[in-house]
Amino acid sequence: MVFRAPDPGVSHVTENAAPASVFRDTAFLRLWTGTTASGLAMWALPFVLGLGVLERSITAVELGVVLSTRTIGFLAAVPVAGVLADRHPRRAVVFWSCLTAGIATPLIAVGMGRSLLLMAVAATVVGAGQGACRPAFQALVAEVVPEQNRQQANAATTLAVRVTTLVAPSLTALASLVADARTLLAVTAVAWLCAALVPPRGTGGPIATKTRAGLVREFADGISEARRHPWMLAGLAALTAVIATGYSATAVLLPVVSRDRYGTEAVLAAATTAHTLGALAGAVLIARWRPRSAGWAALTGLACYGLIPVGLLLPVHPVVLVAAYAVAGIGIELFNVPWFTAIQREVEPSKLARVSSLDFLLSYGLAPIGLALIAPAVGLAGASTVLVVCAAVCLAAPAAAALVPSSRRFSTR
Template sequence: MTSAGTSNLATHRAGRVCGPGAERAVRPPAAGTTAAKISGPAHGHSVTIDCVSTQFDLQQPVQPPGGWRVLAPFRFREYRLLIAAVSISIFAEGMWAVVMALQVIDLSNDPASLSLVATCLGAGLVCFVLVGGIAADRFNQRTIIIAVEAVNMIAVSAVAALGTFGVLRIWHMAVAAAVLGIAAAFFFPAYSAILPRILPAEQLLAANGVEGVVRPVLQGAVGPAVAGVLIGLTFPTLGATTVAALFAVGLTLLIATRPPRQPVADVHGPTEHRHALTDLREGFVFMLRTPWLLWTLLFASIFVLVVLGPIEVLLPFIVQDRFADGARTYGFILAFFGVGSAIGALAVSSARLPRRYLTVMMAMWSLGSLPLVILGVTSSFPVMAAATFVIGVTDGAGMVIWGTLLQRRVPRHMLGRISSLDFFVSLAFMPLSFAIVGPLSKVVPMHVIFLVAGVVPVLLAAVAMTAARMPRDEIANPLR
């Protein structure tokens, strides 16, 4: 999942694992545990390690929690504080998306200025997300998250202060946006890596589901709406002040958390003797030698290239052309996507992880893209709203499974790097998709572009599942 001001859809397009090139030799597990033994090359010598998702996997059986599954993680104090802080920050990010835009417009009523600020935010995220992944695997994730929240608060506070004294300029907004983007690049890998350290393995699905509900609701709907009303009644600087105050509350909650009892696992020895590029290379090698991961990321990269451009760039024009009140209609359509995404995340996290988790995830993302075909041809608001709702449901459900899959099947000492690769792959193709689809729409009819966007993911998913042998893999590596 990105920072405030970036595409809400883009934020979504974001167990046991044996090491790179390993040969697996499964041995009978101890009672109530699961384990796998691997051997393989690591820095010129052989190693044999036990690969489990967390210490909880090793020490206790995966049992369904009592009550409603999605609420189970709230039994843990550290998770309650963490998700409260993250929820407040997500709400603040949703507000900042509107504050940033309206503040730039207030300073310079020029689309190029807003484009500059948004580009700085996106560039900061994309350029530093791999560095953030390395940091998440090398340093204490709680410390990283606290530092990120502090940086967010300081950056937005600076904007609010400069605005209050009437000296705020566009370049100040650009710098603040870049800082927020860089901070987000460090947050996402650290957050993904810390969850398995504070929760049992069987509750990661529920925890990812909670975020899957909170993010589209607070960042995609409530935050922007509150900011719009607040700034409409007052002025943009008050909006920035409110966002800074929210970040301060989130920071206070994060400081109140206790460090995870489980230390960072390092099967290769002290990290201070390893070069950062070595860590990065190790992450790439792991990705290349792990078929389900490699082919899912390849699928995601082409999915982003084919799908996001039509939705983010062309859909607003389609709505504007086909409906009398285009702006409000477009807002409602995006709201249906957000509600659908929240419902999909809630539904999946309230049940057990599907036995065929890879198949279900790929089916959600691929078949869930088919309603895009409808968006290219319909002029009916109910039909268009229903189509975006279905897209949201399948996207939210798939993302919860994906986040849980990474936390369960990627070794903990590599989870930060792999999570950052996931974000990097998704975000890297987003600007290209935006750049291509506009000129393409001048020579290719809209309905054809949306037809391609709806059908291509289905074909890509079939190729990815076959190439990675996902049906066989998910049976050989059960996560229920």
Template sequence: MSSARRFTAARPSWAGRNYTLLTAAAVVTNLGAHGALIAAAFAVLQSGGSGGDVGLVAAARTLPLVLFLLIGGALADRMPRHHVMVAANALNFLSQGAFALLVLAGEPRLWQMMLLSALGGTGQAFFNPAAEGMLLSSVSGEQAGRAFALFRMAMNGAGIGGAALGGAMIAAVGPGWVLAVDAAAFAVAGALRAFLDVSHVPERTAGGGMLADLREGWQEFVSRPWLWSIVLQFSVVVAVVGAAESVYGPLVARDRLGGAGPWGLALGTFGAGTIAGALLMTRWKPRRLLLVATVCVFPLALPSAALAVLAPVGVLCAVMFLSGTAIEVFGVSWMTTMHQEIPEEKFSRVSAYDWFGSLSMLPLATAVAGPVESLVGRTAALWGCAALVVTVTAAVLAVPDVRRMTRRTGPAPVAGGAPGAASADAEGPVRRLG
């Protein structure tokens, strides 16, 4: 028997070709991306930039990501999703490769780093909705939750190695080589995604154009209180956690923790926590999907609090591990809910509104992180981040559909139904997805 046939026979029946390729590509991408996040911040600092400059480079990446997400989602529901994904990977390869060359050549200017970061964010804006739609359509049936958990476990496992290796490489050879590795990872991942099979996906019927598609996706989005309320919550959570991770964390690491290595270790333990959470979700099948998921957002306040009190590296790593475990429970539960509630032909558009809302405040938060630190101090800014996470998460628990959303069996509802209310009251078997 050939090695390919032995591999096909060994993998689970639900892990088809697309799922396997998507998982492999995500592993490769995350190996490079987690180190590159640290490298970009330290590239700015090593070039003489300030904390505010780090925030500007981070904002330059997230602003086009927010601006183009909705177009990317509509495009991914109109044409083969893997074509969109491969094109986006190519743009990320080129932009990150140029960023690496710029840093390796020495004396990178702030505007140059901002421009290349913006190109990378543009690629991600088109990639994210297409990738999420492709993943959601790659699995079906009662094993969907387990498939999502294993996908995220593999992806986050790569993130652990990427963050730890990235921090070590920055200390040893500088941030430019870490950015070059990330560029190569995009090239390999794009090649893998080129082999995705979309023949099983029904052909899209001709619609009324891009604006009509966006309106239809918006109607799907606003008709579900559980969906838009959690997206509003995450517009704040992602913004403040992003500011803490992209700006304040590297600064605290530089000033009090010993530099990039300890910060990379802390990010790596967050990744270890996500693996633990994903492993838990391959076994645990909470019946109230979104109630459990929302409660698990509260621990995201802990890393900001630990940075605020200048906790030792060991304590910081411990809270990062806990928050990683908790957010992975949220992530798998969220993907399971989306899979069971959203019609396949609208996955990417609804995902785009999800991404758009969740990331909408991130560019502003990262851009003003430096000025806020100057105004109120780093400690007060970090405590503010923690308080906002707790406040908005508590508010979401007041939404009835969030408290009542129940796991169920059966296909996603057809467009035009009342998915939020119906699923919230359904009493399906506790088949869990993971």
């Protein structure tokens, strides 16, 4: 298949003819399979450990410790992995990070009921493997997929992630009927091995430099690269603000509102399911849609997350609240896919993994801080005040980012 190089000056033009399906490309299909396998292993682990609590293999306190140490490993590995994935072939970083997670996962099973220290150390290593593969996978897309097909490729990847989050709990529950938690941990280890072995080789190589700077200096070079793109700094600030407020309000206050206002947990289940289904719909839509002002359209989608705290604040019918979650799910993917595609297009290839690691570190790495602060804030100021602030931030942050001139098309070209 021959691809025509796009004209940088018209990268924003909407075309009626959609590119050929990326799933006809064997290399991308392998990359997509590996990414999906890693996502399945990542999302399944909390549910498998939850089954361990039900089986009394571990306690609730031990579950909290294991999940916390996994998060610590993830956050610690992301910036280091960004540097390594720019120093070395991205395929090699994917292999070793996923292999590490796959080897460490059974050690959690060995420690269940025997050693909390072993479980915590193994979970830290698993989290490090998860964090290390994220920027490498992101950079590998730019090596495997031609530029005009990357939006569709990113949509296909995020579609797989959303399907995984939707079916992982159900699959885990069904598997628990025939296997215990230790066996299911072994299954997730197999998924990690699949993620390590299946992806293809990329076209890039290590950075061609005579000398190596330290890890901190090279990561700082990635930050400098991000600073060259004003739209990126503005969009990253908006994304971080929305996740730290809107996502936190959802995680902490939705169960309370579902119980106290509606008197049923069905609203909680319906809202979270609607959000995932909305995200699936958004991924399908953005796989084909090429808005002329892609950045503004993406930031508008991000601002839709403000509907969630508004719905939690007002005494609306439960159907309205569920609809707000669905719209927010659509909006977040209308942002995510163009955002990833723009980073892969605009960032210097030799620094792409570092910029991607900065993206993950700030946007999702700071989410636990928002979660930790939201409950004390509710205790001090009340739920209504917190929801008003969250709604204002979710709406104002993308609007402020849209004022940056290069944000219109997520491009400085």
